Amino acid sequence: MAAQRQGSVRAQKVTSDKISALRPVVTATVNKDAWIMSDGHHSYKNIAESFAGHQRVIHGKREYVRGSVHVNTAESFGAMLERVKEGVFHYMSGKHLDRYLREISFRWNHRIPIEKETKAGKRKITWTPMPVMTMLKSVLNDATGKQKRRTPNNGLAFFYS
Template identity: 45%
Template structure:
């Protein structure tokens, strides 16, 4: 879908609001204050557009109440357009470009992008979701390089102040990523148990902690990166490495600098993009991963809108009040 087609479908604010109501309240209108499913529209000249009153708690709400769009001053079309740009880009959009494209300030664009990333959280599904035949697991340490100092060789990866990320990914399937303190068994095990199906075959690097974790799973193989071994036939964790390199490229190419405080949401974005592809056969009989249609991605994004509040903090920055966290 092109921007022109999107605009044709959503020509004004009324259409944008109707679209949001249709997608966010897919299973019926729900009161964001108490979760009640019964409410009525408030009509009249003084009522804001799209205002409802809950029959349970008698409080009023609209489709943007208690979502990242809560009491926004931007037109809904600007939000939808920003979402369109974000899900349609292959590596992400920086707030500077977003500001230029939408005609808003960089500060407003920065908040807007983070609000959209908040909805990109695919981890809220608590049951094990990564499963199937083979699941690759890998750790990644992401952060800035220390300044060059003569005669000093800086450490790489773990052992630095960089943020640890645990990546669990199905081959030709979905990914879950979590922030970790370090690569100890205590840090890794709960995430693997939460996200990975017990019937999966694990492939990892030589970190001995995985051998202990894998005892509860269908099987385990590992490659020894220390011995320069990266693949042994089907045994490799190149899929996880490929996702890691996307994180690295997003950092270098688009965002330049990721703060530890907000890194979680940048990872959401990379994982969201990864999870919204599906395998298709190309002309030569090879399986390649293609992005899902934009409209499907928008629906999936807005599915996570309710009860995720992103407000401006009193001293600047963001205040996240998500019920999901």
């Protein structure tokens, strides 16, 4: 999963946490000019060499934030994924995991940030869903040039023009 702070997220199923499985996904998803912020997992240190820079926090050493270095955005998406799994889907099969991830990413990417001030005087960003018609317009824009058809065995076939 790749998350841009106060921006969009992209998530997809990977086969393992090894460099050979992660590198193609990260290089296809993340701009080469980006700084990679990661946890202490060793694979990202190697992968991040081909990007603008890399900073990491080591949770095992009880380090969660160091200045602007943190992975809180990614962890927030992971928390949302867990809440949706427990409260909506109840089970996510490996076979359909990419579909679940696309739906949850869609929900994440179609939110509006609202800056509020807490009682203590701190500024905080909260999120609210986009209006339904705005989301529908986004779905229809993404559907341009694509077709879905039922197959004889009641599956789905996708066609792209």
